Amino acid sequence: MKIRNISIAALAGIIALSGCGGDPANKLDTPTSGNINISVDESFQPIIESEISTFEGIYKYADIEAAYKSEGQVIKDLLNDSTKIAILSRELTPEEKAVFDKQNRIPRVTKIAIDAVALITNKENKDTLLTMDELRKIFNGEVKSWKELDEDSNLGDITIVFDNNNSSTARYVRDSLITGNNLPANTFASNSHKALVDYVEENKNALGVIGVNWVSDFDDSTAVGFLKRIKVLGISEEAAPVTTESFYQPYQAYIAQQAYPLRRFLYIISTEGRAGLGTGFASYVASDKGQRLILKSGLVPATMPVRVISLGN
Known part of the structure; x- marks a missing residue:
């Protein structure tokens, strides 16, 4: 049809x-x-x-x-x-x-x-930049701890958190990053976007996956409140970036320019x-x-x- x-x-x-x-x-x-x-x-x-x-x-x-x-x-x-x-x-x-x-x-x-999918971490997580290759390895279960990404990290095993098992963000990750594979055992679901942000704020090892609309409107009190409690990661499509300028956060301009990859x-x-x-x-x-x-x-x-x-x- x-x-x-x-x-x-x-x-x-x-x-x-x-x-x-x-x-x-x-x-x-x-x-x-x-x-x-x-x-x-x-x-x-x-x-x-x-x-x-x-x-x-x-x-x-x-x-x-x-x-x-x-x-x-x-x-x-x-x-x-x-x-x-x-x-x-x-x-x-x-x-x-x-x-x-x-x-x-x-x-x-x-x-x-x-739109875009945003990745969020705890405020104490110093690793705020990830490449697409690293993301694929995380969601495929090949990388399981923050120390594997940064040997100087004092964090432990990564906990991946979605808003819902049947959510569009979980489906997006399955379709776009791990085609043909299942999400790893260290993946969990919260009951809502608020619960997701609460979990990331309270757990140093968390990696949250959230629709960017929940953290993109600086005139919205909910979005502003969320941003004060977590970090939003920058993503690079380059396999071995030589400068931080290769990493992009899900800001409107970068989404429009197709520089941010998780669109x-x-x-x-x-x-x-x-x-x-x-x-x-x-x-x-x-x-x-x-x-x-x-x-x-x-x-x-x-x-x-x-x-x-x-x-x-």
């Missing part, structure tokens, strides 16, 4: 015609009014909460209820039609597309941002049969206003807004 991308121009026209809401008495399901439940990969809770809040502020008859879940649960919700809107860090697999084909449902995919995309997948509220929300997030919120959050917009600066004489 061929996935058809949402036509942003067409949806913008629908929103324009719909005005700023529907009939307050009926709360009709239109691109700017009604009620809808959506399932969202919990890695992106900060930015999606911001997008929903702003959208509902503009369209007062729109009510979007977001459930933040592991990637596996979000996919399950989409496949069993528990939700018609899902926000994920990957597109559908051929097997998943086949399920929609049998159900005569057409998933429409909108890419809304370029991924963010998508809205819609199975609405008509142009309802979910379609309108997807259109808004992909529009200039929605993309500027993504820019502000520290992620990279899929469609980069242009900022015009007036130069004085």
